[in-house]
Amino acid sequence: MALLEVENLSVRFGNVRAVQDVSFTVDQGIVYSVIGPNGAGKTTLFNLVTGVYQPESGRIRLDGREIQGCDPSRLAGYGVARTFQNLQVWMNMSALENVMVGAHLHLDRSLFKALLRLPSIRRGDAALRERAAELMRFVGLDAYVHARADSMPYGALKRLEIARALAMQPRLLFLDEPAAGLNPKETQEVDQLVRRIADTGITVVLVEHDMKMVMNLSDRILVLDYGKRLAEGTGPEVRRNPDVIAAYLGGHA
Structure with missing residues (x-):
């Protein structure tokens, strides 16, 4: 059953279309990862879904309830929590x-x-x-x-x-680069922690650059490139996708 449904989500900043008509669904109880090259729109997508930014168009549904335009405090009451790419600690x-x-x-x-x-x-x-x-x-x-x-x-x-x-x-936890800046041992500890969290029944949506961690944890993966949905699937499916290979390694790959 889909806990989160995102349909044709878009936002622009000036002349830059940061997210363009992105759609995906996240089933309850899985680890769903969002990956892509730098500047692909991953954190912007997180900010749209978690109420930090307001979308220009598109719909977001949490367990069937439309939540686009809701502020983060209201979303917290609905069971949505997140961490940020940069530390937010007192x-x-x-x-x-x-x-x-x-x-x-x-x-x-x-x-x-x-x-x-x-x-x-x-x-x-x-x-x-x-x-x-x-x-x-x-x-x-x-x-x-x-x-x-x-x-x-x-x-x-x-x-x-x-x-x-x-x-x-939370019912739905967004983790924005939880392993950023960590050494290999610390990254492994976060990897194991995310799995423990998912095992408790919390649905995890993850943005992460460490591909080993992503492939190890993810039930489904969404790939963004220049704000657009490039591919979606399991780890093996995404890894073999020629468009994904080209986006990460260049068209000559």
Whole structure:
């Protein structure tokens, strides 16, 4: 069953058509990757689907509900979470607090109860801290549960962002280059983490340049080139596609 349906999605910036009539569907419970050469429109597509940009035309449906034009906070309420290509971590907070922020939609936000520090608020805070610690352990950050974010290495911060996204309890998780800037060991750890996330039933949509990781993880792959859909299929199908080979290696290939 399709969880996400994108139909003829387009946007331009000035005279540049960044995404042109792109259509695809993502079934529930799979890892779906979006790949393409630099400038192909991958992150722009992510930004359109997750509400950062507004599309000029096209439709986006989440479980049958039209969501094009919805802002990110509303999409979060529908179960859509994402990470970004560049780190978005609060360095003046602890690692645990960064993860706790991701759960804000699931908290009792009553100002009256908070001012009085009622027992229900204290119990909720304690449960949230424990849940955040569990998520940090799930992403492999056991050693940093009591650390400040500004004391953590880059590779750990990438996984911290994923833990924060998971705190939103998403149904659909967008990961924008989660292995960017990582060494081979760290990339392998992220590879294994994405598979663990998918095994919990969360649908993952991935943009990633590491082709070994993409081919290892993906149930389906969408290839973009100059903002257009070039190909779609399984890993072996995409790898053998002559148009994909030409786009990555040049027409002479």
